[in-house]
Amino acid sequence: MESAYTAERAISPTSGAVRWVVVESRTYRLHSEATGYLASLRARGCSPNTERVYAGRLALYLNYCHLRRLQWNAPGFTGLSLLQQWLVETPLPARTGRLVPGRVRHRSRGTANAVMTVVGEFLRFGALHGWVASRTTDLLAQPKLLRFALPGYDAGERGQHRHVQAAAFRFKTAQAGYEDLSPAQIRHMIASVSRARDRFLIALLACTGLRIGEALGLHRADLHLLASSRIVGCGIEGPHVHVRRRTDNPNRALAKSRFPRGVPVIAELVALYTDYQYERDRVPQASAEPMVFVNLFRTARGRPMTYANTKEMFDRLARTVRHACRPHMLRHSAATRWLRDGVDRDVVQRLLGHVSPLSMETYRNVDDAEMRAAVEHVAFLREQS
Structure with missing residues (x-):
């Protein structure tokens, strides 16, 4: 598919500052709304890498709309649903120098979810500036009952905070977890x-x-x-x-x-x-x-x-x-390693530079030896001395 839009790195001729923009592939004319959204990321202090990744995902969304002849600011429920499927079903271009005959790469569902998140943020940003109608942003979320909450989550005295708004276009994915190095x-x-x-x-x-x-x-x-x-x-x-x-x-x-x-x-x-x-x-x-x-x-x-x-x-x-x-x-x-060695969670949180204690939940992995030690500790079938 020939791309109608591309993400490009732009360098200011006066300050030399590096910025990311979205342009039409043939004319190099700026897509003003997408570029405005990327500028808002800079204003919020997001990293240049975040800006680069978001620019690529915005260009991907605009290319999808161009392919399906949809208005980017009014894709409709069907258009967003098909976008979700298109992301995982469309083959990715072969990596330079890594072409393997007969092998076709596709985006994972997790990557598709990340793209849909950027699309949703872009459309909501457009609604704030009058580019996108509220009926479009209303499609992006749906009510959900939060049955399981992270430790420390305040559900309210009557559980009223368990009713939240969840992303409407999102694949269910398994938690990949982190890999440890010994x-x-x-x-x-x-x-x-x-x-x-x-x-x-x-x-x-x-x-x-x-x-x-x-x-x-x-x-x-x-x-x-x-x-x-x-x-x-x-x-x-x-x-x-x-x-x-x-x-x-x-x-x-x-x-x-x-x-x-x-x-x-x-x-x-x-x-x-x-x-x-x-x-x-x-x-x-x-x-x-x-x-x-x-x-x-x-x-x-x-x-x-x-x-x-x-x-x-x-x-x-x-x-x-x-x-x-x-x-x-x-x-x-x-x-x-720190958590497994008994270092206080508040100390580990400070060392890692996390603001929220909830961010610590991803770091505590239980290994096979710990699980075996726990079972051995309570084993009641062993003959008591």
Whole structure:
């Protein structure tokens, strides 16, 4: 299918700021409403990666409307229902260099749900600005009785808050869960990379639970690795790193949390950073760069590492160690290890930078050994001594 709309990266000729827009493929004329919605994401402080992903999903929706000859602002119930099916039934284009004869890729139901969420938000945004009629946004939700609630959810004295509005166009999907990495796997990952920078990055994520955007957004001034940092006006004792949200990082790395925090680090991590500094000092272009993680082995040496650079590194590492290893797996592994070792949930929540305690529910996995120990503890068939 020839695309009528595409998501494009736009660079301001005056400020150099990078923005994402949706344009007509042939004329490059802006789709003003979609581009206005993307601008609202920036105004809300969403990350550039969120803006990029949403731009692609908006272009996908507009292409569907163009294909079915629907008005984007009035797709109707049938149009939205068929969109949901179209998303999972339409084959995806083959990835460059990865074409496998006879193999056809499709979107998962989870991905389709994510696209439908963006479409719903876009239409509601349009309704606020008078572009979309209320009868269209009324189609997006339906009443639902919340039979099972997360711990801490206030259902009200009479249970009145159990009646909620749920997305009308959403597939039921199984909870995929998170994958853990064992301490042995993490040690193997660190030992399998030849570059001191990459060893430090892996260890930093595994020991602190930082998000990859938080790590890539670190400035050298954020690393307080001495026993005392009072000389620089910091009252936190012991080696630690400061996680701060900055919107002007040149690599567009962004801390998700808007609240700064200090995360302690161990002596072994400080030693790995020292090794990285020796490696970095051999690249003159990196001397004046304030960012911690920079390119040392490819073009644009000395420039900050990007999400794309990091993904390539982890993809290579996964092929070497022969198991999946993604940055967020290290964060999840750290959180699971802390909780399993009995660290107070409030402490773990603070370390991870979560505002809501409900966000912690995804991190506590029960393993087979714990389940066996529980059954052994209450086994009544065993002969009592």
